[in-house]
Each structure stands twice: as C-alpha cells, then as structure tokens.
Ligand code: C2E
C-alpha cells in the first residue's frame with residue numbers, strides 16, 4: 469500500500485493535518501470567546517422518581533451557542549475543552565450557574581452537574597464548589613456531582629481522596645454512564661456513591677434482549693445492597709419504562725419523560741400533575 473503513497477499524497481496528508489490543526493486552533497479561540505462572551509448556557513433534563521411519582525432532580529447539560537455554527541453539542545467541544553484546560557473555567561461557570569438556578573426550586577429537587585476528570589486534577593475544584601454553594605445559598609445535599617469511571621484510570625488514590633473531600637462538603641456523588649468503562653465493580657467497592665446512572669446502551673437493548681433485563685436486575689440489586697440509588701439514562705419508550713419499574717430502578721431520565729429544557733420550562737415540569745407526570749404515573 470505504501471508503494472502507491474508517493475510524495476504527492478504525503479503532502480496532501482500534511483496539508484490536511486495543517487487544516488485540522490488550524491481548525492482546532494480556531495475552535496479553541498472561539499471557545500475562549502464563548503466563556504467571556506456569554507455564549508454558554510445550560511439546559512435541564514428531569515430525573516423522574518418512580519416511587520415518589522415526581523421529578524426529584526434535573527441534570528444540567530451544557531450548550532454552546534456559537535455565533536456562526538449555531539448550537540454546538542457538548543460531545544463536540546468538551547474533548548477540546550479538556551485538552552486545552554478550558555474545561556476548568558467552563559466547569560466553574562457550569563457549577564455556579566447550576567447552583568444559582570436550582571436555588572429557587574423546591575427543597576426536594578436536586579441539581580446534577582457533570583464534572584470532567586480534568587477538573588478533578590485541578591486542586592481548586594473543592595473551593596470552586598464550596599464558593600458556588602455559598603454564593604447561591606444552595607444546601608450542599610441538593611448538589612449532585614456526576615463523574616465517570618475514567619476518572620479512576622489515572623490516579624485512583626488521588627481521585628478517592630478528592631472524592632472524599634468533596635463528600636465532606638455535603639454534596640452527593642453519582643457514577644455516570646455506568647457499565648461502559650472498565651471493571652466497574654471495583655469502583656463500587658472503592659467509593660460509596662449515592663447513585664449509579666445506568667448507561668443508555670443497556671436501556672436501548674431492553675426490548676430486544678432478555679440479557680439486558682438481567683443486567684438491569686443485577687445492577688439494581690447490587691445498588692440496593694450497597695445503599696446506592698439507580699437512575700436509568702436514555703429512556704425513550706413506555707416498554708423500557710415498564711421493565712425498569714419492574715426491576716426496581718429508582719429514577720428514569722430520557723426523552724420519554726422529557727428532553728432537556730430551558731430554565732423557564734423547569735417550573736412547568738415541576739408543577740404537580742404536569743402532562744408528563746400524568747403519563748408516567750402507574
Ligand atoms: P451524560 O452526562 O451522560 O448526559 C446525558 C446525555 O444523554 C445528554 O446529552 C442528554 O441530552 C442525552 N439524552 C438524555 N435522554 C436521552 C434519550 O432518551 N435518548 C437519547 N438519544 N439521548 C438522551 P448531551 O446534553 O448532548 O450531553 C452529552 C454529554 O456531554 C453528557 O453525557 C456529558 O458527558 C457531557 N456534558 C454535558 N454537559 C456537561 C458539562 O457541563 N460538563 C462536562 N464536563 N460534561 C458535560
């Protein structure tokens with residue numbers, strides 16, 4: 469194959485690399501601008517508690533309203549933000565904004581915030597979270613940090629230490645995208661998470677495979693035994709909901725109940741007897 473790759477195609481490859489590098493560089497500049505220019509916003513997706521028949525939390529989901537490209541998904545800019553370290557100021561903005569918004573919600577409604585491993589490597593994280601709580605007046609137990617298993621790969625000992633110091637602030641800790649990483653079970657033993665969020669990939673298979681139901685059953689039993697709650701991510705239809713309810717999953721999150729909404733829509737979802745609640749109530 470290499471035989472056919474003459475200098476021409478190598479130069480073409482180099483040019484493509486340059487273009488890619490320039491694109492990244494431009495995107496990095498744009499992202500800096502986004503932070504100072506107010507182009508970041510949060511959407512909120514409800515977690516519906518099945519036993520209580522009400523919304524028990526919202527997850528804050530970051531959006532970037534780019535002046536030319538329009539709404540950019542976090543999947544497309546979080547990796548760059550992590551590589552460049554911009555996730556640190558971005559993450560700080562997210563947690564402060566999330567706490568500020570959630571302060572006016574009823575006491576039983578929590579706010580969940582995604583925290584990147586890169587933020588964990590930054591020694592200022594606990595101070596940032598404490599400040600967000602203090603300036604907003606949000607009680608710490610109403611803030612839930614969502615972390616992923618990838619956090620444990622680099623430096624498990626340091627990770628555990630920072631998780632424990634965050635927990636001492638009184639905030640809750642959830643394990644996000646559960647089941648997609650490596651040797652998940654050892655992490656469950658290492659840290660007493662408040663909640664396990666079962667990844668959407670397991671929910672997708674629920675209707676088509678008995679194995680998927682068995683896995684959900686095992687996860688909810690394990691979580692119960694460890695004193696952890698479970699949330700199913702990406703629930704899109706009533707068939708999945710029925711199985712999850714039957715298997716004792718505590719909360720569901722997904723398009724079937726509600727897509728992520730803007731702050732103003734939160735109140736409607738919280739009002740007792742909203743049309744979404746009526747549809748789910750068993
Ligand atoms: P995640 O934390 O697992 O968030 C759930 C994602 O699934 C969200 O995508 C949500 O819109 C989507 N989702 C919810 N229900 C359904 C459903 O029923 N079907 C389908 N197909 N998707 C559903 P989103 O908002 O695009 O966020 C993607 C990821 O970006 C998040 O995954 C999280 O890892 C990351 N992210 C979002 N906001 C932040 C943030 O503020 N900080 C950091 N570090 N990461 C963030």
Ligand code: MG
Pocket residue numbers: 527582614644
């Ligand atoms: Mg999450």
Ligand code: MG
Pocket residue numbers: 644645665701
């Ligand atoms: Mg998730």
Ligand code: MG
Pocket residue numbers: 644645667668701
């Ligand atoms: Mg997920």
